[in-house]
Amino acid sequence: MKYDIVVVGGRVSGSIASLYASKNDMNVLMIEKHQEIGTPVQCAGGVSKSFLDTLEIKLSPDIICSKIKGAKLHSPQGDYFTSTNEILHGYILERKMLDKSLAMKSAEAGTDIMLKTHVKDLIINKGRVEGVIARNQGKLIEIPAQVVIGADGIESQIARIAQLNHGYEPIDLVSCAQYEMVGLDVESSMMEFFFGSKIAPGGYVWIFPKGEQRANVGVGVRNTEKAAIHYLEKFISRFNATKIELNVGAVPVCGPSNKTYGNGILITGDAAGQVDPITGGGIHLASICSKLAGEIAAEAIKNEDLSADYLQQYEQEWQQKISKNLERSFKYRQIFDKLNDQDLNKLIQFFNKNDVESLSTLSLWKLALGFPKLFKSLKNIL
Amino acid sequence: MIFEEELCGYCGACVTVCPLNLLQLFEFKIHKKHGCNTCQRCVRVCPMGAIKGELADEI
Ligand SMILES: Cc1cc2nc3c(=O)[nH]c(=O)nc-3n(C[C@H](O)[C@H](O)[C@H](O)COP(=O)(O)OP(=O)(O)OC[C@H]3O[C@@H](n4cnc5c(N)ncnc54)[C@H](O)[C@@H]3O)c2cc1C
Ligand code: SF4
Numbered sequence A: 001m002k003y004d005i006v007v008v009g010g011r012v013s014g015s016i017a018s019l020y021a022s023k024n025d026m027n028v029l030m031i032e033k034h035q036e037i038g039t040p041v042q043c044a045g046g047v048s049k050s051f052l053d054t055l056e057i058k059l060s061p062d063i064i065c066s067k068i069k070g071a072k073l074h075s076p077q078g079d080y081f082t083s084t085n086e087i088l089h090g091y092i093l094e095r096k097m098l099d100k101s102l103a104m105k106s107a108e109a110g111t112d113i114m115l116k117t118h119v120k121d122l123i124i125n126k127g128r129v130e131g132v133i134a135r136n137q138g139k140l141i142e143i144p145a146q147v148v149i150g151a152d153g154i155e156s157q158i159a160r161i162a163q164l165n166h167g168y169e170p171i172d173l174v175s176c177a178q179y180e181m182v183g184l185d186v187e188s189s190m191m192e193f194f195f196g197s198k199i200a201p202g203g204y205v206w207i208f209p210k211g212e213q214r215a216n217v218g219v220g221v222r223n224t225e226k227a228a229i230h231y232l233e234k235f236i237s238r239f240n241a242t243k244i245e246l247n248v249g250a251v252p253v254c255g256p257s258n259k260t261y262g263n264g265i266l267i268t269g270d271a272a273g274q275v276d277p278i279t280g281g282g283i284h285l286a287s288i289c290s291k292l293a294g295e296i297a298a299e300a301i302k303n304e305d306l307s308a309d310y311l312q313q314y315e316q317e318w319q320q321k322i323s324k325n326l327e328r329s330f331k332y333r334q335i336f337d338k339l340n341d342q343d344l345n346k347l348i349q350f351f352n353k354n355d356v357e358s359l360s361t362l363s364l365w366k367l368a369l370g371f372p373k374l375f376k377s378l379k380n381i382l
Numbered sequence B: 001m002i003f004e005e006e007l008c009g010y011c012g013a014c015v016t017v018c019p020l021n022l023l024q025l026f027e028f029k030i031h032k033k034h035g036c037n038t039c040q041r042c043v044r045v046c047p048m049g050a051i052k053g054e055l056a057d058e059i
């Protein structure tokens, strides 16, 4: 068994990287440790409207559960502000079906897929990654490859072994728990977010409607004494609805890894921290970056240059595409971190009193002067 | 450290914060190597509260 490219991880990043590598005439293997692609789900399925254009793949209508036209933001004291700003427009997807359908597209393009196979180590020779060592059906097997792409998510061992990502600090992770629930009285085109130190310290609660009184109700918290599931149970006690699925996971919100390439190796998606620090959204960014990973790995092989020098093109290109937005989001997150419940109450009141969506940046700044603490944080950060 | 496997949701959060890389998440099993320094970073991020830090012991 020998491949041009081995992709570790078989969800959104892995499938897209392997799809584009296969489309570029490479002999590709994608390895997934689970026996099924896409489960257990670790996602709420929210994507922006532009995601479908980025993907360049037509999704079957069953994957798109609902079309989102706005959001309700709830303050700690219980007021809410409704926005239908275009930046909130998007979709709630059935994530496990998305992952499976992307894997199918990749397989159609020629990718081989190994399931229930755990990649344990990299084959490294004179500082070059030359394949993987995996456990399959009780046996350790060596699979040589010209380039390895680590798309193995937050727990990425590939990034660690290749010394590209040394793992995260607890403060850099949002720890999340989510129930998919039925019998919920929610508007099918509006997301809802709830803020407050009692509801979700360091994060927020989300309700992402999936149509027909079904929704993902989740909470993300940071650096808390009690686990995310505790806050989730507390929040949902207000509903008379039924749980049909439990999902847990963590999202890195500190910005991407410093280095995402090496000799014969690239990392992508959550493995590379390519997640928006304010929304925690990773699907869209993963699809942009992993497409580049697949294409550039293929180019490197065609040009017979698997060196880090060549593969750094990947980092340059993904940075060009997403770095600016990620940096801005990171700054917003730092502002958000500084707001206490009172600030959040005032902010939501302020949004309600002023037609925020039609205000210019200058008038927003002027209004921000009425919030000394917020203004101070903005000044320090921007 | 006590690890309550029954509570685990197999998400990998604990794996990524362990400074000694002692934890490995198989399909539905956590493998723990020896050498835990009881830093409790894994306890801090576990969404299920599956790792308890009260008792200092090898995980
Ligand atoms: C609760 C929650 C809600 C979220 N909601 C949203 C949202 O609404 N919108 C959004 O855009 N993003 C959301 N995210 C973030 C999003 O889910 C991730 O950014 C995205 O899944 C990253 O995809 P990935 O393919 O890089 O990694 P993953 O989806 O984590 O996939 C990695 C794959 O690699 C496999 N793997 C790992 N190690 C090995 C190994 N050694 N050998 C073989 N296989 C291996 C895993 O089994 C897994 O299948 C959410 C995250 C969480 C936790
Ligand atoms: S408590 Fe032990 S297992 Fe947990 S993160 Fe620290 S060293 Fe790793």
Ligand code: SF4
Pocket: A248, B007, B008, B009, B010, B011, B012, B013, B014, B015, B025, B030, B045, B046, B047, B048, B049, B050, B051
């Ligand atoms: S963080 Fe908790 S739920 Fe997630 S894999 Fe570790 S022990 Fe299991």
